[in-house]
Each structure stands twice: as C-alpha cells, then as structure tokens.
Amino acid sequence: MPFDARRRALQAVLAITALALAVRLVGLGARIFHWDEGRVGYWILRYHESGQFAYRPIVHGPFLFVVNDWVFSIPFLGASDFSARLIVAVVGGLLPLSAWLLRDRLRDAELVALAVVLAVNPLLVYYSRFMRNDVLVGAFAFVALALFVRAVDRGDARLVYPAAAAMGLAFTTKENAVVYVLCYLGAGALLLDHRLFGAARSNRSVVRLVRRDWRTALAYRLGAWGGSVRRGIGLAALHTVGALVAFVAVVVFFYAPRPDLWAALASPSRLPGVVEAATVGSWESFYSLWVAGSHQNHDYLPFLYDYLETLLYGAPFVLLFALLGFVADGYGEDGYRDVVAFAAYWGVVSIIGYPVATDIRAPWAAVHAVIPLAVPAAVGVAATARRVRETIRAADDADASGSLTPATWTRPAVLAAIVLCAAAVGAVGANAAYANSASDEAAGEVIQWAQPENDLKDTLELVRGVVRANEGTDVLFVGTHTPGNPSDVRFYVANESTLDQPRPGGPSWHTRLPLPWYLERYGAEVTSTAPDASLPADPPPVVVAAGWDEDRVARELQGYERHRHDFRLWSDEIVVFVDESALERARGQGDT
Numbered sequence: 001m002p003f004d005a006r007r008r009a010l011q012a013v014l015a016i017t018a019l020a021l022a023v024r025l026v027g028l029g030a031r032i033f034h035w036d037e038g039r040v041g042y043w044i045l046r047y048h049e050s051g052q053f054a055y056r057p058i059v060h061g062p063f064l065f066v067v068n069d070w071v072f073s074i075p076f077l078g079a080s081d082f083s084a085r086l087i088v089a090v091v092g093g094l095l096p097l098s099a100w101l102l103r104d105r106l107r108d109a110e111l112v113a114l115a116v117v118l119a120v121n122p123l124l125v126y127y128s129r130f131m132r133n134d135v136l137v138g139a140f141a142f143v144a145l146a147l148f149v150r151a152v153d154r155g156d157a158r159l160v161y162p163a164a165a166a167m168g169l170a171f172t173t174k175e176n177a178v179v180y181v182l183c184y185l186g187a188g189a190l191l192l193d194h195r196l197f198g199a200a201r202s203n204r205s206v207v208r209l210v211r212r213d214w215r216t217a218l219a220y221r222l223g224a225w226g227g228s229v230r231r232g233i234g235l236a237a238l239h240t241v242g243a244l245v246a247f248v249a250v251v252v253f254f255y256a257p258r259p260d261l262w263a264a265l266a267s268p269s270r271l272p273g274v275v276e277a278a279t280v281g282s283w284e285s286f287y288s289l290w291v292a293g294s295h296q297n298h299d300y301l302p303f304l305y306d307y308l309e310t311l312l313y314g315a316p317f318v319l320l321f322a323l324l325g326f327v328a329d330g331y332g333e334d335g336y337r338d339v340v341a342f343a344a345y346w347g348v349v350s351i352i353g354y355p356v357a358t359d360i361r362a363p364w365a366a367v368h369a370v371i372p373l374a375v376p377a378a379v380g381v382a383a384t385a386r387r388v389r390e391t392i393r394a395a396d397d398a399d400a401s402g403s404l405t406p407a408t409w410t411r412p413a414v415l416a417a418i419v420l421c422a423a424a425v426g427a428v429g430a431n432a433a434y435a436n437s438a439s440d441e442a443a444g445e446v447i448q449w450a451q452p453e454n455d456l457k458d459t460l461e462l463v464r465g466v467v468r469a470n471e472g473t474d475v476l477f478v479g480t481h482t483p484g485n486p487s488d489v490r491f492y493v494a495n496e497s498t499l500d501q502p503r504p505g506g507p508s509w510h511t512r513l514p515l516p517w518y519l520e521r522y523g524a525e526v527t528s529t530a531p532d533a534s535l536p537a538d539p540p541p542v543v544v545a546a547g548w549d550e551d552r553v554a555r556e557l558q559g560y561e562r563h564r565h566d567f568r569l570w571s572d573e574i575v576v577f578v579d580e581s582a583l584e585r586a587r588g589q590g591d592t
Contacts, residue, residue, distance in 0.1 A: 005108055006103070006108065008108070009103075009108035009109075009111050009112055010100060012112045012115070013096065013097060013099055013100050013111060013112060013115045014097070016096050016112070016115040016116055016119050017093065017094060017096045017097045017115065017119070019119060020092070020093045020094075020095070020096050020115075020118070020119035020120070021089075021090070021093035021094070022093075023093070023119070023120070023125060024089040024090075024092055024093045024125065024128045024129055025086075025089055025090075025093065028081075028082045028085050028086065028089055028129055029080055029081035029082030029083075029085070030081075030454075031081070031129070031454055032081070032452050032453075032454050032456050032457045032460075032514065033081060033084075033131075033452075033514035033517050033518075034130065034448065034450060034451050034452075034514065035448075035450030035451070035452075035510075035513045035514055035568075036132060036448070036450065036513075037084070037085075037130065037131040037132070037514060037517070038513040038514020038515070038516060038517040038518075039059065039510065039513050039514070040059050040060075040064060040065075040131065040132075041084050041131060041514070041517040042513075042516045042517045042520055043056075043059060043065070043502055044064065044065050044068050044069065044072075044084070045072075045079060045517070045520045045521065046500065046501065046502075046520075047065055047069055047258070048068075048069050048072050048073075048079070050500075050501070051258060051259050052258060052259065052501065053065055053066075053257060053258040054257040054258075055255050055257070055278075055281075055282045055285060056285075056502055056503075057175060057285050057286045057289040057290060058289060060133050060173070060174045060175065061133060061137075061171070061172045061173045061174050061175065061254070061255075062172055062254045062255055063133065063136060063169065063172040063173040063254055064087070064088075064131065064133065064136075064173070066172075066254055067087050068083070068084055068087065068131075071083050071084075071086055071087060072084075079521055080521075084131045085129060085130065085131045087136075088127075088128055088129075088130065088131055088132070088135055088136060089128050089129055091128075091135065091136055091139050091140075092124060092125075092127075092128025092129075092135045092139060093128065094139075095118045095119075095124070095128075095135075095139045095142070095143075095371075096114075096115035096116070096118040096119045097115070098118075098139075098142060098143045098146050099111050099112075099114040099115040099118065099378075100115075101143070101146035101147060101149070101150045102114070102146055102149065102150075102339060102375075104150070104153040104154070105149065105153070105337060105338070105339040106339070106375075106378070106379070107382060109382040109385060109386070110378045110379050110381075110382040111378075112382075113377075113378035113379075113381035113382045113385070114374055114375060114377075114378035116378075116381070117318060117321075117374040117377050117378055117381070118371070118374050121314075121315055121318055121370055121374070122314045122315065122446060123310070123314040123315055123363070123364075123366055123367050123370050123446060124367060124370060124371070126314075126446060126447070127364050127367055130364070132364055133173040133174040134174065134364045134365070134367045134368065135367055136169075136170075136173040136174070137170045137173040137174040137176060137177050137180070137368075138367050138368055138371040139371070140166050140167065140169040140170035140173065140177075141166075141167065141170040141177060141180040142371050142372070143163075143166045144163045144164070144166035144167035144170060145163075145184065147159050147160075147162055147163035147166060148160060148163040149339060151163060155221075155224075155225055157225075157235065157236075157239040160239055160240075160242075160243045161242060161243055161246050163243070164243035164244065164246040164247040164250075165246050165247070165250050167247060168246065168247040168248070168249070168250030168251050169250060171247075171250075171251055172250065172251060172254035172255065175286050175290055176357060176368070179350075179353065179354075179357055179368075180368075182353075183346045183349050183350060183353075183372075184346070186345065186346075186349050187341075187342045187343075187345040187346045187349065188342070190341070190342075190345045191338055191341060191342055191345075194336065194341065222236065248279070251278065251279065252274075252275055252278040252279065253278075254278075255277075255278035255279070255282045256274050256275070256277065256278040257274070257277055257278070260273075260274050260277070261274055298359075300355055300356060302361070303355035303356075303358065303361055304352075304355040306355075306361040306363075307351065307354060307355050307365065307366060307369075308351070309445050310363040310365075310366040310445050310446060311351070311366050311369060311370070312445075313445035313446055314363065314366060314370075314445065314446040315366065315369075315370050315373075317377070318370055318373050318374060318377045319373070319377075320377075320380070321376075321377040321378075321379075321380030321381050321384070322344065322347065322373040322374075322376040322377040322380060323376075323380070324380035324383060324384065325340065325344075325375075325376035325377055325378065325379030325380030325381070325382075325383060326340065326341075326344045326376045326379075326380075328379060328380060328383040329341070329376065329379050339375060340375060340376050340379055343372045343373070343374075343375035343376055344372075344373070344375070344376045346372035347369050347370075347371075347372035347373035347376070350368050350369040350372060351369045354366075354368055354369065362448050363445060363446050363447065363448055364448065447569065449568055449569045449570060450513075450568050450569075451568065451569055452514065452565065452566065452567050452568065453565045453566035453567075455565055456563075456565040456567075456574075456576075459563040459565065459576050459578075460515075460518050462563075462578055462583060462586075463475070463518075463519075463522070463524075463542050463576065463578065464518070464522045465583070465586035465587070465589075466541050466542055466578060466579070466582045466583060466585075466586045467519075467522045467523065467524045467542070468522070468586065468589070469582065469585045469586040469589050470540075470541050470582060470586075472525065472540070473525045473526075473527050473540045474519075474522075474524040474525050474526065474540055474541065474542060475519055475524050475525070475526045475527070475540055475542040475543075475544065476526075476527055476528065476529065476535070476536070476539055476540045476542070476543045476544070477491035477492070477493075477512060477526065477527070477528040477529070477544050477545075478491060478528070478529055478535070478543060478544065478545040478546070478549055478553055479491050479492030479508070479528050479529050479530050479531040479532075479533065480492075480531050480532075480545070480546045480548070480549050481531050481532075483548055489506075489507075489508040489511075489531055490508055490511040490531075490546060491508060491511055491512055491528055491544065491545075491546070492506065492508050492528045492529065492530055492531060493505060493506045493508060493509045493528050494506055494530075496526055496527060496528070499516070512544075515544065524542075527540070534556065535553065535556045535557070539556075539557065540579075541578065541579035541582035541583075542576065542577070542578055542579070542582075543557060543560065543576075543577040544574060544575070544576055544577075545574065545575050545577070546573070546574060546575075547564065547567075547572070547573030547574060547575060549575075550562070550564070550575045553575070553577065554577070557577055559579060559580050559581060560577040560578060560579055560580065561577065561578045561580055561583065562575055562576075562577055563575065563576040563577075563578065
C-alpha cells in the first residue's frame with residue numbers, strides 16, 4: 001500500500017472523527033431529559049452527593065455512575081443535561097476512529113466509508129447524544145474486537161491488554177455485553193464452517209485440514225513468535241492470563257460498592273470481600289433479574305417487527321449497503337474476507353436475537369445491529385463508489401470518442417446520489433428532531449416514547465428560579481389514578497425520604513420522571529398528595545398534576561400560571577402550576 005494513499009486515508013478518518021465529535025457535542029444539552037435519562041441521572045446525583053453506590057441491574061452497569069460522578073466534579077461543568085451526556089457523546093464521536101484498527105483487513109476506501117457510517121448513521125448519532133449505555137457497550141465491544149484483530153494481524157500480544165480492558169469497559173456499561181460475546185462465538189463458528197465447507201467442496205479431507213494444515217500453521221506461528229513452539233505456547237498462556245487480569249481489574253473497579261472500595265484500598269484485608277461483591281455478587285444480581293426474571297417473557301414477533309421498523313427507518317442505507325457489501329465481498333476474487341463475513345453474521349444474529357433479549361420495545365436496541373453491520377456496509381459503499389468511478393471514467397472515454405449517450409452518464413449520477421444520501425442522511429435526520437422529538441409523530445421509530453416535549457425545559461427554568469427564592473416546601477405532585485385504571489397510581493410517594501437511597505418507596509415515583517433529575521439539581525423540597533385527596537390549604541409555589549386533573553386542580557388554586565406540556569410522545573400530558581407571586585419574587589431576585 002503506497003504511503004501517501006494510506007496517509008490520505010488516515011487524514012480522512014481523522015477529519016470524519018472530528019466531524020462526528022462536533023455533530024454530537026453541538027447543542028448536546030438542548031433536549032430535555034428522557035424518562036430513562038432522568039431515572040439514571042437522579043441516582044447518579046444521589047451517589048455524587050452521598051458517595052454510596054452498589055450495583056443495581058435495573059439501571060444497568062456502573063460505568064455512567066462512576067464516570068459522571070467525576071464529570072460532575074469538574075468546576076466549569078457541574079451536573080447538567082450537557083455534562084451528563086458528555087461521556088456518551090465523546091465515545092460515540094470517537095468510534096469512527098476505530099476503523100483505522102482494521103487497516104490490515106480493509107481497503108483505504110472501505111476504512112473511510114466505515115468511519116462515515118459510524119459517524120453519521122441516525123441511530124448512532126441520536127443515541128450518542130443520549131445518556132444511555134447502548135452506544136457505550138457497542139463502541140467498547142467493537143473496539144475490543146478491532147484491537148484483538150489488530151493484535152493477530154501484527155503478531156503484537158501487547159494489544160490484547162487494551163482489548164481486554166475495552167471489553168471490560170463494555171461489561172461495566174450494560175449487561176448485554178454477554179450477548180456480544182455470544183455473537184462473537186457464533187460468528188466465529190460460522191467462519192470455521194466456511195473453512196470446513198470450502199475444504200469439502202474442493203474434495204479435500206476435512207480431517208486432514210484440521211489435523212495437519214491448521215496444526216502446522218498454528219505451530220509455525222507460535223514458533224515464529226516465541227522462537228520455539230513450546231515457548232510460543234508459554235507466551236500465549238502468559239498473555240492470556242494477563243489479559244484476563246486486565247479484564248477483571250476493570251470490572252472490579254467499576255462494580256465494587258462505594259465507599260467499600262476505598263476502605264479496602266486503605267485496609268487490604270477487606271479487598272477479597274469487595275472483589276467477591278464486585279464479581280460473584282454482581283453476577284448473582286444480574287442473573288436473578290435479567291436471566292431468571294420475567295423481563296423477557298413477551299411475544300417475539302411484535303418485538304421483532306418493532307426492531308425491523310426501527311432499522312428500516314433509522315438505518316436503511318446501512319441495511320442496503322451491508323447487503324451489497326456482503327454480496328460484493330463474497331463474489332470478489334478472494335471470496336469472503338473474515339472480518340466482513342464475521343461482522344455480517346454478528347449483525348444478522350443481533351437482529352434475530354435482540355427482540356428476545358430486550359424487555360421493552362426500545363429503538364436504542366437497534367444500535368447493537370447497526371455497529372457490526374457498518375463493516376459490510378462500508379464495503380458496499382466502497383464497491384458502489386468504485387462502480388461510480390469506473391462508470392464516470394467510461395463516460396469520459398465515450399465523450400472523448402464522441403459516443404456519449406444519456407445512459408452512460410445517468411448511471412454514475414444515480415449511484416453518486418445514493419452514496420451522498422447515505423453519507424448525509426444520518427446527521428441531518430437525527431438532529432432535525434433532537435430538540436423537538438415529542439412534536440414529531442413520525443420519529444417514534446427512532447425515539448423511544450417516554451420523551452417529554454422540549455418546551456417543558458422553559459417551564460423548568462421558571463421552577464428553578466422559584467425554588468431558589470422560596471423557603472419551605474417547593475413542589476407538590478398531585479397524586480392521581482390513570483383514568484379507567486384505579487390500580488395505576490401516579491406521582492404519589494408516601495414517604496419522600498425513601499428517595500435518598502435506592503430503591504424508592506413506591507413505584508409511582510417513576511411516573512414523575514424525568515422531573516426528579518431537575519428538581520434534585522435545583523435542591524427542591526418535594527412532597528405529594530394521595531390520589532383523590534384535596535390540596536393543602538397553603539400549597540407550595542409549584543404544583544405538578546396530570547393533564548386529566550388540570551381543571552380539578554385549577555379550581556383549588558388561585559393566582560397560579562398554567563403550563564401544559566406533552567410528557568411522553570403520545571397521549572400523556574402534565575400541567576405545571578406556578579404561583580405568580582412567587583414567580584415575581586424570583587424575577588425580582590434575578591433568578592428567572
């Protein structure tokens with residue numbers, strides 16, 4: 001490979017990565033928190049305040065807790081919508097750079113195309129601007145695999161340590177890192193079947209292939225690496241143990257309960273107990289909830305339909321070019337390349353498997369198929385670009401000879417348009433609805449339904465000013481029942497002090513989300529009324545009620561402004577009542 005061509009490819013990947021970071025960071029705090037962001041964000045704030053943390057599988061891995069605790073401690077950042085999403089945006093923005101690790105397996109044009117797909121796909125862009133773990137686990141697992149492939153290609157065992165650490169980080173973000181390992185094993189088994197099937201078709205002995213050819217090749221590699229086969233085996237075992245240590249160290253550091261970890265570092269005799277809690281204890285908690293629990297007890301086909309709908313809406317070009325790339329690579333001169341076939345199988349298994357593994361119909365789960373399918377998609381984009389280039393060259397030659405026809409120049413124009421659309425649709429589409437997601441009914445295939453209307457942020461700014469100027473109880477949630485369902489209680493928590501540490505007392509606390517994230521940051525004192533109970537004689541300056549209770553609550557309040565907002569994408573509204581006199585006091589103090 002010419003040095004100048006490789007350098008240009010690296011420059012292109014770096015430029016695309018810079019663009020990916022910019023797309024993810026600009027306006028990162030513009031959108032109001034989603035329900036799930038609010039839930040995790042609230043407990044991160046509690047950990048940040050108390051220093052007490054223990055793994056709870058219902059909120060997934062500890063990575064965001066530990067890292068955002070550090071981020072919130074940065075003086076010029078603090079806790080905000082922007083800072084809470086920052087680490088996810090940075091990891092998602094740097095993901096295109098991982099394409100460079102596959103430079104021994106992919107051509108320059110394919111490397112650049114892979115960086116483009118990872119940079120601009122709508123699902124990857126949107127959920128890189130979202131405080132969830134899906135982009136994190138996908139990015140870390142992809143980097144771990146790419147580093148391992150690079151270690152094999154270069155015979156550099158040192159690379160298995162960052163690969164193991166990256167896989168450890170994947171396990172600290174979300175429990176479905178286990179699914180990634182299963183996908184790797186399945187894709188690897190299919191690659192093995194490629195070899196065996198190829199041998200059988202060419203009338204070669206499969207037994208001879210395994211016993212002699214593969215054994216000889218392995219012995220040669222071990223001998224060349226270690227100086228002798230025995231020494232090579234010893235080095236491989238040593239590095240394998242070292243990689244496992246790196247993996248476990250990352251997992252233990254993140255999963256270890258706080259402040260127990262700090263106490264154990266000061267008193268090493270406590271360390272075995274902390275390690276056991278971080279490994280065995282965390283595994284038992286994970287298994288009891290996500291494996292032995294009832295979260296996966298749902299019909300498969302409706303979940304598969306939603307998953308495919310999200311992919312068709314949010315990643316159509318990835319699907320199209322992945323199919324083109326898989327076929328083009330398979331019919332190439334050398335047949336399927338391992339990394340292309342492996343990623344394609346990984347992506348297809350993800351499409352089939354995640355509707356089983358997920359507990360809710362959530363568009364973010366499609367991220368786990370988009371990331372592996374980006375590799376064959378990049379091959380497809382590069383193959384299409386080559387076809388465009390060849391057709392244009394043929395058109396130029398035909399023009400020079402005077403035989404140019406409309407068909408000659410129409411084909412490159414169409415193909416070029418396809419490539420350009422594939423490159424541009426992600427950044428534009430994902431950001432067009434980022435701050436107005438609750439107003440875009442068509443966005444439901446990409447945006448999970450528990451997303452409030454963004455105008456609620458303006459009302460919360462008024463609430464923040466009122467809370468700062470007020471003394472005593474600041475916010476009252478009006479407890480209620482969902483119409484037609486008296487067993488569904490909303491907003492009411494009998495004992496607000498249970499919200500100091502997980503788990504909250506009463507499941508209806510979750511119906512307030514994402515408001516607790518904001519109210520906790522404001523330092524608001526919060527209370528609630530039981531369903532159907534009257535409001536107190538002297539209500540706080542901020543009262544939050546369900547949309548269906550608006551008229552009833554308004555009759556009990558005098559001198560309050562009403563602010564009505566969509567609380568979810570569909571058929572769920574809240575009304576925030578703000579005392580006009582309290583608002584004037586806040587404005588007089590410059591707090592609003």
